[in-house]
Amino acid sequence: MPERELMHWFMTVVLPIVISVGGVVAGLRSNIARSEHRITRLETENDYQAKTIAEQNIRLNKHDEEQKTMMAMIEQIKNLSEDVKEVRTDLKKINEKLQEEHHAH
Secondary structure, three states: OHHHHHHHHHHHHHHHHHHHHHHHHHHHHHHHHHHHHHHHHHHHHHHHHHHHHHHHHHHHHHHHHHHHHHHHHHHHHHHHHHHHHHHHHHHHHHHHHHHHHHHHO
16 A cells, blocks of 8 residues: 555656656756857857958048048149149249340340
8 A cells, every 4th residue: 555655646746746847947948949049140140240340440441541542632732733823923924024025125
């Protein structure tokens, strides 16, 4: 009889506890697997975004350098324009002096 009571106790107490614990463990493993998959996906996306940011930084740096070059060229063009104006003014003065000398003779 004690064996029968032990078996009954095992079937009514221990077995349901073991089955419940097994279900909880299986659920936790499933959640852990999904979380790991999600983390892997997020890490991959993060790596992609980091590469994209690095590429964009390189482009921005190149653009900044191009802007600096353009600004330097614009400044040189302004200086050349001023020099050309001065040359024109000097040529007009020379032309006027030549005409004065030509009329004086």
